[in-house]
Amino acid sequence: MTDFLAAEDRALLERHGLGTFDALWAKQLDAVDEPNTSGDGWSSVFRLELDGHGYYLKRQSNYLTRTWHHPLGEPSFAREFRNISRYRQLGIPALQAAFFGQRKVDGEVRAVLLTRALDGWDDLDSLLQRWSELSPAQQAGILQACGQLARRLHGVRQVHGCFYPKHIFVQARGDGYQAQLIDLEKTRALLFGQRDRAKDLEPLVRRAPEWTREQLRLLLAAYLDQPADSSLVDAWLNRLTARRSHKEKR
Incomplete structure (x- = not known):
């Protein structure tokens, strides 16, 4: 799957060197809560601040959801990103994605989802x-x-x-x-x-x-x-x- 990078966020993320999957995966941040775990998989959420703009950075490894369409499993963030995109197309008010990407690295399935924080809500x-x-x-x-x-x-x-x-x-x-x-x-x-x-x-x-x-x-x-x-x-x-x-x- 090709990485998604929202046009509205591209300049800000790239200015801070965070416009790629690898950069967002490697960014050192403190988690907002304890990570979720499932088997050998984990999923964690971090707060990211860039020039007064708030984001939530979600990262997961081998944290998979199995469905009829994906019997072997896919990152739960992939499903969430599809639904975020669907809501936007349908005009349903919901959180917005700034970046999504997934990788398979030495058998490990990684996913990154960056969403805009709902500051002021x-x-x-x-x-x-x-x-x-x-x-x-x-x-x-x-x-x-x-x-x-x-x-x-x-x-x-x-x-x-x-x-x-x-x-x-x-x-x-x-x-x-x-x-x-x-x-x-x-x-x-x-x-x-x-x-x-x-x-x-x-x-x-x-x-x-x-x-x-x-x-x-x-x-x-x-x-x-x-x-x-x-x-x-x-x-x-x-x-x-x-x-x-x-x-x-x-």
């Missing part, structure tokens, strides 16, 4: 921890942004697969909010209509106990593009809360 998980401190207008704006994001995602027949608060980032814009997604490794096509849509949305509802029933109506109204008191919102609210209750009892 807040993950929904952290916002939920101080939800009561936000104004009603802020809460409503965030709920609407999340609902609109889900509508856009499902509208182009994609399922995120991990639609959790920690994977949704929001930012105040003008008199409202915008939202986008990270962690796209489990994305797949939406195949089963309403069933897939509800399955994708339910984890968000389950992981946001701070939201009242009326606030869930605002989320679903934005998702369905319907008034909050519509019968369609009622039906979806009942479906999701029943699914959440079933999951919580398991």
